[in-house]
Amino acid sequence: MTDPLFDLEAFLNGDCASPSSVLGLRTLPDGGLFARTFAPRARRVELLRADTGEAVAELRMAHPEGIFEGVVPRLQRWFPYRFRVHGWGEAPVEAEDPYRFASGIGxxxxxxxxxxxxxxxxxxxxxxxxxxxxxxxxxxxxxxxxxxxxxxxxxxxxxxxxxxxxxxxxxxxxxxxxxxxxxxxxxxxxxxxxxxxxxxxxxxxxxxxxxxxxxxxxxxVEDPAPYAWGDGDWMADRWKRNRFDAPMSIYEVHLGSWRRREDGGFMGYRELADELVPYVRELGFTHVQFLPVSEHPFYASWGYQPLGMFAPTSRYGSPADFKVLVDRCHQAGLGVILDWVPAHFPADAHGLAEFDGTHLYEHADPRKGRHMDWGTLIYNYGRTEVQNYLIANALFWLDRYHVDGLRVDAVASMLYLDYSRPQGQWVPNRYGGRENLEAVDFLRRLNEVVYAQFPDVCTIAEESTAWPMVSRPTSSGGLGFGFKWNMGWMHDTLGYLGRNMLHRQYHHGEITFSMLYNDTENFVLPLSHDEVVHGKKSLLWRMPGSRWEQFANLRLLFAYQFLHPGKKLLFMGGEFGQDHEWDHNRSLDWDLLAHEPHQGVQRLVKDLNALYRSDPVLFERDCAPGGFEWIDCEDKRNSVLALMRKGDGPFLAAALNFTAQPLHGYRIGVPRPGRYEEILNTDAAWYGGQNFGNGGAVETEPIPAHGHPQSLSLTLPPLGAVVFRAVH
CATH class of the missing domain: 2.60.40.10 (Immunoglobulins)
Structure with missing residues (x-):
């Protein structure tokens, strides 16, 4: 028969845009039926009734490359069918026709x-x-x-x-x-x-x-079999774990290098569930945060250049295996936060770049659509379908994998059109400004949808500039994130502690500056992976002085982090004083735990987590005024800070000595008289220190100091922090 709809050469050249109009079983104008299929390498094709298996037509070969077609005699109504193909094997093969099935989209x-x-x-x-x-x-x-x-x-x-x-x-x-x-x-x-x-x-x-x-x-193609979750208790109560007034101490992990197998290969998700989860729980962290697990073609990107946004990377196992890891975290009382990357994607040919021959997901103009620093592409946040794709992806991890939070990477690169671009290499917004209004709209909408559908999770922004109200509601003009990484605190604190101890007195403002803006956002205090790579050295080796002084400085850093308002984050290895700079191609230096100084750092981190989780004054007002007060932040000469953490319960008083000399008879004012128990001393021998301290407790004296009627006369250990609680 002549079929004006069917262009044979176009079909064989792969130019058929509407296959259902020319393939399958169709009704002819005279009411008859006509069948056509493409079966390369076949010798014969028969049309069968699917219900009875009866052959109702022999289709003729219309082209030797495998076009078979023919009129169906006698039958005048469409019916379920299949083909019997001869030539695909020794025996005939019965094949279903995809074009007889209805669409799954409504x-x-x-x-x-x-x-x-x-x-x-x-x-x-x-x-x-x-x-x-x-x-x-x-x-x-x-x-x-x-x-x-x-x-x-x-x-x-x-x-x-x-x-x-x-x-x-x-x-x-x-x-x-x-x-x-x-x-x-x-x-x-x-x-x-x-x-x-x-x-x-x-x-x-x-x-x-x-x-x-x-x-x-x-x-x-992934197995759709449902996973039998065992985290019902966690999911019912997790709203309590992500609140602003809840303790949040996050252990940041790169799954490929936390610990390797003996042969150097990756540990799988299930092995990590057996080893990582009890380790993190034992140290007292409340959450674990994974560097991006979305599939990424280049391992050395650490996951920050993802392409398989809906797929946990197969390097460590299957999607079901990743669910096991999340499930086991929850059963151990640990929340799971994922790094999520909507800021850019790689230009690999098999990915999203020019997906349908056009700049579908990215901007066509490289001044808007390409990150010059990273060689990656930028999503077109102003496109409705792209926003939908990204928001659906965020919800997917919360829905299908029970994830408790998303830390959104590189938010600053999204907010500014001139991010890392010289003049003339960026396109201003419609008002002539540098703000990416489309990205702002996307981030606000993202947070609104996430919190509407999952009010018991958290979103966290890695935003490194002074963009206002990142963690404030969209209804009041904010971006709507739950928390923001305090990059300024991280930079200033590590800069200060990296200085020679004798020079710190001249840079005292670095260590105190963060409290000037602390109430502007809901902060997480990160000591992240970015601070132990690219020649920055490990946290331990960023500390100055002798080997003993390096360890003492590191313990002092951790104490200051836990005493400062804000949720806590520590990258893996820091908790035991990793020597080498982080290397994604090797395991952490676990053998260091055979040595007492490294054991001491690990013990301190465990005790800091225990103190932090057990005393509400250290967390309940992290994101509200009134939880922190300087006793004295102006003693530059001695490089000492004295502070209080306050809440509904008894306050804590602390003093931190950033010099390498012990200070005896150092007086700090306190608001009430009595006996003060020394509940933490980073110089304890248990942590690798020298046991300079206050004998476990000290009594107040009626000597006014720092605006208070009572004061304590303390021994401050070198490069040490001491914490006190008033005894009722």
Missing amino acids: EMDAHLMGEGTHYRLYEKLGAHPAVRDGVAGVDFAVWAPNARRVSVVGPFNTWDGRRHLLRPWGSTGVWELFVPGLLPGDLYKFEIKAKDGRLLPLKADPFAFRCEHAPGTASV
């Missing part, structure tokens, strides 16, 4: 996609095992609005893009197809032909839930 999906509010988009796009009309297979769907043609390819069709051409779904820009017979574990990619006829490099699925193990770049 009208409501199209509506929500159009307005950018399909926050469960991951339930529709990507690869989803399904059963349709009693036939098992996989629903594929991908957004590529400017493509001429889209196919799904893999070993199942010998990577032939003519075999499984996706169908365009309405005006959504989505292409979809149910492919019968595929199973979890099957590899796939999308073959996309651009509008100008270019055949693009094969693309990984932007919504892939699992990725091929690197260096492979294919997507993998």
Whole structure:
């Protein structure tokens, strides 16, 4: 028969944009039925009734490359069918036709996609095992609005893009197809032909839930079997763990280098559940934060250049294995925070770059769409579908993996159009300013949606500038984050402690400056991975002086962090005084724990966590005024700080000596008389110190000091901190 809809040469050249109009079983104008299929290497093809298995038509070979077609005699109504193919093996093979199955996308999906509010988009796009009309297979769907043609390819069709051409779904820009017979574990990619006829490099699925193990770049159909979570108690109560007035001490971890196997290989998610979780719990941390786990092609990016935004990296196991790790954290009383990266993505050919032959996810103008420092691309935050993609991804981790918080990386690079750009290399906003108004809108919307759907989680911004109200509600003009990393505190504190002890008196303002702005945000005090790489050395080796002084300075740093208002974060290895700068290609130096000074640092961190978690004055007003008071912050000559932490319970008084000399008879004022117990001394021999201290307790004297009627006469250990609580 003559079929004006079918351009044979265009089809064989991979230019068929509407396969359902020319393939499968169709009704003819006269009411009859006509069937066509593409079966490369076949000798014969028969059309069968799916219900009875009866052969109802022999299809003729219309082209030797595998086009078979024919009229179905006698039958006048569409019926479920399949093909029997001869030539694909010794015996005939019965094959389902993808084009006989209805779409898995509905009208409501199209509506929500159009307005950018399909926050469960991951339930529709990507690869989803399904059963349709009693036939098992996989629903594929991908957004590529400017493509001429889209196919799904893999070993199942010998990577032939003519075999499984996706169908365009309405005006959504989505292409979809149910492919019968595929199973979890099957590899796939999308073959996309651009509008100008270019055949693009094969693309990984932007919504892939699992990725091929690197260096492979294919997507993998994931098993939809539900995971049997055991964290019901945690999930019911986790709202108590992420509150502003709750203790939050975060252990930051890079999964590939926390601890390696004996052969140098990676530990898997399940092995980490066995070893990492009890270790973090034993040290008293409240949360663990993982550097990005989303699949990333370049391991040395530490996960900060992700492409598989919906897939835990396969380097450490399967998605189910990662759920085990999260589950075990929760069962151990540990919250899980993920680093999340909406700031940029790599330009790898199999990724999002020019996904459908156009700048679909990124800006076309490199002055807006490319990070020159990192060689990565920038999402087009002003595009409705891109915002929807990113917000749906954030919700996905909270939904499917029970994650308790997202730390959003590189927020400053999103907020400023001139971020790390010289004059003339950036495009001002519509008002002529440097603020990225589209990114601001995206971040506000992100936080509004996250907190509306998951009010018991937290979002944390890594924002390194003075952008105002990062952790304030959007209703009052803020960005809506729950917390902000206090990068200024980290920079100033490490700068001060890195100075020669004799010179600190001339830089006293560095160590006190953070309290001038402490009430402007809800802060996390980070000692993060960024401070122990790229030649900065480990925290221990950033400290000046002799080996003993280095350890004493490190203990003093940790004490100051825990006494300062703000939630706490410590990168792995710091808790025992890692010697070497962090190297993602090797394990931490666990053998150091055979040595007493390193054991002492670890004991101190454990005790600081215990004190922090047990005494509400150290956390309940972290994000509210009135929780901190300087006793004396002006003793530059002695490089001493004296402070109080206050709340609803008994206050704590502390003094910190940043010189290498002990100070005897050092007087600090306190508001009430009595006996004060020394509850922490970083110079205790138990921590590796010299046992300079106050014999466990000290009595007040009626000598006014620092505006208080009573005072304590203290011995301040060299490079040490002492903490006191009044005894009732």
